[in-house]
Amino acid sequence: MVAAFDYCLHGKEGAAPSIDTAMHGLVGAAHVDHLHPDSGIAIATAVDGEALTKKIFGDTVVWVPWRRPGFQLGLDIAAMKDANPQAIGCILGGHGITAWGDSSADCEGNSLHIIEAAAAYIAGHSRPEPFGPVLDGYAALPDQERRAKAAALAPTLRAIASHDKPMVGHYTDAEAVLDFLAHAEHPRLAKLGTSCPDHFLRTKVKPLVLDLPATASVEDAIARLTELHSAYRAEYQAYYDRNATPDSPAIRGADPLIILVPGVGMFSYGKDKQTARVAGEFYVNAINVMRGAEGLSTYAPIDESEKFRIEYWALEEAKLQRMPKPKPLATRIALVTGAASGIGKAIATRLAAEGACVVVADLDPDKAAAAAAEIGGTDVAVGLAADVTDEAAVRAAVDTTVLTFGGLDLVVNNAGLSLSKPLLETTVADWDLQHNVMAKGSFIVSKAAARVLIEQKLGGDIVYISSKNSIFAGPSNIAYSAAKADQAHQVRLLAAELGEHGVRVNGINPDGVVRGSGIFAGGWGAKRAAVYGVPEEELGAHYAKRTLLKREVLPEHVANAVFALCSADLSHTTGLHIPVDAGVTAAFLR
Ligand SMILES: NC(=O)c1ccc[n+]([C@@H]2O[C@H](COP(=O)([O-])OP(=O)(O)OC[C@H]3O[C@@H](n4cnc5c(N)ncnc54)[C@H](O)[C@@H]3O)[C@@H](O)[C@H]2O)c1
Numbered sequence: 001m002v003a004a005f006d007y008c009l010h011g012k013e014g015a016a017p018s019i020d021t022a023m024h025g026l027v028g029a030a031h032v033d034h035l036h037p038d039s040g041i042a043i044a045t046a047v048d049g050e051a052l053t054k055k056i057f058g059d060t061v062v063w064v065p066w067r068r069p070g071f072q073l074g075l076d077i078a079a080m081k082d083a084n085p086q087a088i089g090c091i092l093g094g095h096g097i098t099a100w101g102d103s104s105a106d107c108e109g110n111s112l113h114i115i116e117a118a119a120a121y122i123a124g125h126s127r128p129e130p131f132g133p134v135l136d137g138y139a140a141l142p143d144q145e146r147r148a149k150a151a152a153l154a155p156t157l158r159a160i161a162s163h164d165k166p167m168v169g170h171y172t173d174a175e176a177v178l179d180f181l182a183h184a185e186h187p188r189l190a191k192l193g194t195s196c197p198d199h200f201l202r203t204k205v206k207p208l209v210l211d212l213p214a215t216a217s218v219e220d221a222i223a224r225l226t227e228l229h230s231a232y233r234a235e236y237q238a239y240y241d242r243n244a245t246p247d248s249p250a251i252r253g254a255d256p257l258i259i260l261v262p263g264v265g266m267f268s269y270g271k272d273k274q275t276a277r278v279a280g281e282f283y284v285n286a287i288n289v290m291r292g293a294e295g296l297s298t299y300a301p302i303d304e305s306e307k308f309r310i311e312y313w314a315l316e317e318a319k320l321q322r323m324p325k326p327k328p329l330a331t332r333i334a335l336v337t338g339a340a341s342g343i344g345k346a347i348a349t350r351l352a353a354e355g356a357c358v359v360v361a362d363l364d365p366d367k368a369a370a371a372a373a374e375i376g377g378t379d380v381a382v383g384l385a386a387d388v389t390d391e392a393a394v395r396a397a398v399d400t401t402v403l404t405f406g407g408l409d410l411v412v413n414n415a416g417l418s419l420s421k422p423l424l425e426t427t428v429a430d431w432d433l434q435h436n437v438m439a440k441g442s443f444i445v446s447k448a449a450a451r452v453l454i455e456q457k458l459g460g461d462i463v464y465i466s467s468k469n470s471i472f473a474g475p476s477n478i479a480y481s482a483a484k485a486d487q488a489h490q491v492r493l494l495a496a497e498l499g500e501h502g503v504r505v506n507g508i509n510p511d512g513v514v515r516g517s518g519i520f521a522g523g524w525g526a527k528r529a530a531v532y533g534v535p536e537e538e539l540g541a542h543y544a545k546r547t548l549l550k551r552e553v554l555p556e557h558v559a560n561a562v563f564a565l566c567s568a569d570l571s572h573t574t575g576l577h578i579p580v581d582a583g584v585t586a587a588f589l590r
């Protein structure tokens, strides 16, 4: 079957066929829909699901006892359909629903009928508190407090989820999650695990549940989570050992993919943001399933050994093996300041192209959002407003980053501006502005980011976009160049301080990046052109002529250097500045 499935690919490297392909092929109807709706799975996982199916549907929908998806399940349903010509579909025990019809519209109508009739029955017959009585101290925290606690816990939770391999995260405080965690039966139900194969392939069979009330301090929560993580890993290893056979694929990692924190919400994890988000969405489905099943009867998911056989099934393994090789920056989460324009935007674009999730931070929220949207959808890039001179705004940006993507790995201090004036014309305000944005701003960003990097225990990168002017001394540049020299020394200071945490701190010294740069477009370019006596549009070419390589430097060239610094190839380099200036002897580093 594993080999035969290759014939069902939509072209070379096409979407992998569903493990339920056999059911679609073998059931004797022109159209067969197989779905995992909450109401349908609620009936399918109720301990008396067969009786409930009869009660709700009479003989129009038939009960098919649990069987692993695949060839035999297809044959079972086909035989059942032949024996029950009046049936429009079936409830698949422990799993979901299947419906059929002569046309696509008929089939869809039959599916919707099953879903809606099951939902209506649950709504009309459920007991009032399916998850048991309210638990004292487990109610949702107020909005602000909930978000703050989520952000404070996120780095530790990502460390937990990433013990075996680094993960991207997704946070939700959906009503369904908070309500589940606020009621007494949640520990018992969470332990029983999800039932639908589609769900637990994404969520793992069981979540990790923090067993402390919402009011527990962050410190207590972290201490307890660390204990629970060890227990979770041991339990998962034991589950693997109990069920694995000599031909089972190797264990795929023992960390949880879903972590539930009472009063705060749910963190879900995956190899990228989409996978993490969908895992979370599926766990919300699982909660809805448990609510429906418990409301009518008792939730009774499939056996552990059956779950294991699916989780480590050869067909599933083959699907995983077919996945394309991850991109170099896959699972890495980047925050780039001043990324709505010029060099910063080129950096954000390149990091995303290499697989990173990117937060575009800049002064103007609309420009930041527009730049992010150009880079990709919200699973790839998001924009936000953050003035790097404002410590509270930077902390909020880091919080948003960890709540959006689960953590932070890669910070680029790029925000900047340039005012070229001789000493006697440089005002204190000019000095302060440039030092605030570049020297102080980088310090504030690095500090806020380092807290996360240290707690996550996954190392990380901080990159400063300094300048040739951090070492080159020329006239009319006192405030800008001094601020750049300050940034350049921050690179060395932080490389020295953060090395023990695996955090590498490096810098780039660009020069003469005219095209795409807001700095040059905003008057600086016109002034420099006037100084050199060339038309402004030829300034880039003019700079190129002064270089050793006679090449014009573009924002993309700076972005290339950032990628090189953050890639695995430079894993043993910290405290370095790379010139990206096409060769300027006066700015050689020595
Ligand atoms: N263009 C060059 O030749 C050159 C050379 C060396 C170094 N650099 C440095 O590269 C960086 C990017 O410059 P660019 O040429 O792309 O300029 P740019 O003007 O195109 O981009 C700078 C961005 O920083 C943002 N910014 C300014 N103040 C901010 C603040 N307080 N908080 C958040 N964002 C803020 C701006 O809104 C802008 O989007 C700067 O640090 C600059 O000093 C540029």
Ligand SMILES: [Zn+2]
Pocket: 020, 034, 035, 036, 069, 095, 096, 197, 198
């Ligand atoms: Zn299915």
